[in-house]
Amino acid sequence: QKEVEQNSGPLSVPEGAIASLNCTYSDRGSQSFFWYRQYSGKSPELIMSIYSNGDKEDGRFTAQLNKASQYVSLLIRDSQPSDSATYLCAVNIDYGGSQGNLIFGKGTKLSVKP
């Protein structure tokens, strides 16, 4: 059973702080990793994707990947109340009969306090 694990939170940070969200995955063969944001009552939307070890920055967001440790993280700098949402880690199955399948973690709820 391929698994994606996240701390469900809630994670509460003050406005302007750095929010750090973590994810581990079980499938060593996975090559593609994603962070989706989901506001309450809405559908998930993609905010970051990462495919190679190291850091990838996009505006206030930085995704970090360590394949040896099977670990993905998302940093949100200068957190804003509008960042309050559930953040979903998703891992692609890149080989075998289910190649292309995308598995989600249960999500971490982030609350940014003004």
Next chain:
Amino acid sequence: GAGVSQSPRYKVAKRGQDVALRCDPISGHVSLFWYQQALGQGPEFLTYFQNEAQLDKSGLPSDRFFAERPEGSVSTLKIQRTQQEDSAVYLCASRRRGAGNEKLFFGSGTQLSVL
């Protein structure tokens, strides 16, 4: 169409009733996914199609759940003899290609309530 369209938006069913949920993906998208999302949880994988081929149905919770995509476009998720534990939001998503490094586009979901 402009986005992934799901219908109905809300469905209330009596326990034991059969339901059919429809997903109309973005035109030309090869991959189509169904996920079940319970309140406060992440999307739980149900099944995955590439064109008309159902590549993975390992997430379907029981033989009461059935999905099809006969012409590689519109997909229907059918739930027979609904139970209260089937109450959830059912999300459909599509992706332009079969490759895993592309973005998923989600529909608004169908919220199913089984009474």
